[in-house]
Amino acid sequence: MADTTKDREYLMGVDLGGTKILAGVFDDKLECLGRAKKSTKAQRGADVVVERVAATVLEAIDECDLQPKQIRGLGLGAPGACDPETGTVIFAPNLAWKNYPLKKELEKRLPFPVFVENDCNIQTLGVYEKELKGKPRHLVGIFLGTGIGAGIILDGKLYRGFNRTAGEIGHMVLEVGGPKCGCGNKGCFEALASRTAIFKRLEAALRDGHKTVLTEMLGANLEDLRSGDLRKAIKRGDKLVERIVEEAAEYTGIAVANIINLLNPEVIVLGGGVMDALEDEMLAIIIETARDYAMNGTAEGIEILASRLGDEAGITGGAVLARRETRK
Amino acid sequence: MADTTKDREYLMGVDLGGTKILAGVFDDKLECLGRAKKSTKAQRGADVVVERVAATVLEAIDECDLQPKQIRGLGLGAPGACDPETGTVIFAPNLAWKNYPLKKELEKRLPFPVFVENDCNIQTLGVYEKELKGKPRHLVGIFLGTGIGAGIILDGKLYRGFNRTAGEIGHMVLEVGGPKCGCGNKGCFEALASRTAIFKRLEAALRDGHKTVLTEMLGANLEDLRSGDLRKAIKRGDKLVERIVEEAAEYTGIAVANIINLLNPEVIVLGGGVMDALEDEMLAIIIETARDYAMNGTAEGIEILASRLGDEAGITGGAVLARRETRK
Numbered sequence: 053m054a055d056t057t058k059d060r061e062y063l064m065g066v067d068l069g070g071t072k073i074l075a076g077v078f079d080d081k082l083e084c085l086g087r088a089k090k091s092t093k094a095q096r097g098a099d100v101v102v103e104r105v106a107a108t109v110l111e112a113i114d115e116c117d118l119q120p121k122q123i124r125g126l127g128l129g130a131p132g133a134c135d136p137e138t139g140t141v142i143f144a145p146n147l148a149w150k151n152y153p154l155k156k157e158l159e160k161r162l163p164f165p166v167f168v169e170n171d172c173n174i175q176t177l178g179v180y181e182k183e184l185k186g187k188p189r190h191l192v193g194i195f196l197g198t199g200i201g202a203g204i205i206l207d208g209k210l211y212r213g214f215n216r217t218a219g220e221i222g223h224m225v226l227e228v229g230g231p232k233c234g235c236g237n238k239g240c241f242e243a244l245a246s247r248t249a250i251f252k253r254l255e256a257a258l259r260d261g262h263k264t265v266l267t268e269m270l271g272a273n274l275e276d277l278r279s280g281d282l283r284k285a286i287k288r289g290d291k292l293v294e295r296i297v298e299e300a301a302e303y304t305g306i307a308v309a310n311i312i313n314l315l316n317p318e319v320i321v322l323g324g325g326v327m328d329a330l331e332d333e334m335l336a337i338i339i340e341t342a343r344d345y346a347m348n349g350t351a352e353g354i355e356i357l358a359s360r361l362g363d364e365a366g367i368t369g370g371a372v373l374a375r376r377e378t379r380k
Numbered sequence: 381m382a383d384t385t386k387d388r389e390y391l392m393g394v395d396l397g398g399t400k401i402l403a404g405v406f407d408d409k410l411e412c413l414g415r416a417k418k419s420t421k422a423q424r425g426a427d428v429v430v431e432r433v434a435a436t437v438l439e440a441i442d443e444c445d446l447q448p449k450q451i452r453g454l455g456l457g458a459p460g461a462c463d464p465e466t467g468t469v470i471f472a473p474n475l476a477w478k479n480y481p482l483k484k485e486l487e488k489r490l491p492f493p494v495f496v497e498n499d500c501n502i503q504t505l506g507v508y509e510k511e512l513k514g515k516p517r518h519l520v521g522i523f524l525g526t527g528i529g530a531g532i533i534l535d536g537k538l539y540r541g542f543n544r545t546a547g548e549i550g551h552m553v554l555e556v557g558g559p560k561c562g563c564g565n566k567g568c569f570e571a572l573a574s575r576t577a578i579f580k581r582l583e584a585a586l587r588d589g590h591k592t593v594l595t596e597m598l599g600a601n602l603e604d605l606r607s608g609d610l611r612k613a614i615k616r617g618d619k620l621v622e623r624i625v626e627e628a629a630e631y632t633g634i635a636v637a638n639i640i641n642l643l644n645p646e647v648i649v650l651g652g653g654v655m656d657a658l659e660d661e662m663l664a665i666i667i668e669t670a671r672d673y674a675m676n677g678t679a680e681g682i683e684i685l686a687s688r689l690g691d692e693a694g695i696t697g698g699a700v701l702a703r704r705e706t707r708k
């Protein structure tokens with residue numbers, strides 16, 4: 053009997069980011085068997101990036117002592133709006149891509165079907181099936197990192213919207229006239245609570261003469277500052293960093309309340325690099341603020357939690373997408 | 381052959397508000413054949429209100445020279461969270477109701493099935509099927525009146541959320557630390573752009589010594605001020621009123637942009653008393669601000685328009701609900 057994709061045992065997930073490519077091999081129960089990683093090199097152009105994605109994928113497969121023909125399908129999360137039907141990346145500012153036929157280009161290089169989806173959507177899918185076992189009917193995943201994005205699952209299915217850009221929660225205005233955002237507007241959630249926003253507030257505080265142990269740790273210019281450094285500074289009793297991180301948590305709580313009021317999902321999951329590093333410092337404040345700002349009766353029974361998947365959310369979600377698509 | 385509800389020709393819609401009850405008889409093509417209206421008298425208690433709803437319904441039927449047995453079903457919009465399965469009003473602050481079995485109580489008094497839904501949901505349903513002919517896949521209806529609420533239709537179906545309170549857009553925070561809202565928080569959309577918010581800004585401006593023709597029209601205390609008076613004042617060249625209404629339109633535009641970024645619906649419809657009275661003054665500003673604040677690429681092809689249904693949106697939506705439910 054011929055080898056059909058259906059008989060193949062393994063799934064692949066790829067997280068294609070602006071700076072790195074992460075690939076993972078998964079079994080049908082979503083256990084990760086092995087991974088590989090490369091820098092993206094977006095500035096070298098789309099064709100180079102696609103070659104690097106394919107190479108990372110093959111490396112992960114080899115790392116697991118498997119053959120490409122044992123892979124049933126690959127799900128990939130890209131940092132932008134995607135058309136899941138055609139597998140085209142409609143636009144991805146961090147890659148400088150517009151209407152790039154990613155599925156087609158990858159399928160030329162790999163002997164299994166490829167499915168393309170927005171990165172926040174795919175992370176939410178990973179959290180939904182691996183961590184929450186597909187139980188909640190409605191789920192919103194909010195990811196706090198350099199930027200802020202969300203994925204929306206309604207009735208168990210990804211909700212994408214008319215232009216396939218639903219979930220752009222980072223550009224929800226929370227504070228009219230607030231700090232300037234990368235998008236050109238002011239007061240966006242992303243300009244108030246992303247890693248970029250936290251760093252900007254720190255820099256402004258330093259310019260105003262405030263002190264922080266971070267300068268001892270990293271030098272006066274806070275070179276290579278990461279979310280983990282903020283946690284270390286707070287643990288060392290740094291009040292400035294503590295206050296700035298608390299403010300970011302409060303804004304996040306207000307954004308969560310807006311989602312509860314508007315979409316009333318059963319579960320809201322928080323993830324991304326900032327949450328991974330600062331969960332202990334932020335989660336309780338986020339929950340308290342969200343419950344405070346949600347309308348009476350609207351937040352009852354709704355869970356707000358932090359994902360434990362860390363940077364595996366993307367590749368796990370990719371495997372979930374591949375599993376969903378190849379089960380059809 | 382026995383008379384079954386299916387053979388009956390007419391549908392009823394009821395808009396149950398905090399101050400008035402409106403009932404309308406519709407044919408299967410959603411043309412309104414006749415209406416009746418009563419004050420709600422909520423302070424007299426739920427049983428009196430139910431009697432008054434039933435009486436308004438029977439009056440509308442009689443007004444059309446019809447008999448109750450010719451009615452196939454009735455859809456009712458209530459100002460609060462509703463459980464459409466049981467027909468219970470879970471909570472409705474304006475009526476001071478909690479877990480009131482409205483469907484059951486009305487069906488005791490009327491010889492046709494009754495379906496209960498949140499008022500903003502039902503208005504959105506009315507706009508969706510009567511004005512938009514059920515064409516858009518996703519629709520958000522935003523209603524600006526004394527308060528602000530929304531209804532969400534995704535994939536052609538009402539989206540209600542976990543606690544059946546989805547669409548509480550009036551309590552989406554747009555301006556952290558902004559003006560106080562009736563809900564206890566600050567900076568909610570409702571505290572920035574509802575009729576109540578506009579009136580409060582006017583009063584504050586008068587206290588600060590600003591002048592308006594409204595005091596000539598209505599006296600120093602602006603007694604019985606209505607949205608229509610604002611329009612008249614603007615037409616008479618009143619710069620203060622113009623500026624305050626423009627500000628409300630700008631906040632509404634930002635709220636619309638938040639919806640476009642987050643839910644990316646195909647169409648956003650604006651309705652409610654404020655929009656009905658001030659469409660000419662507000663709609664262009666709302667659209668311009670929304671397109672300005674929506675992320676690049678997210679608003680493409682999305683329509684933002686004003687409903688023409690006015691206060692018929694609620695009863696029309698009731699008829700739509702009755703038609704959907706009795707077609708099953």
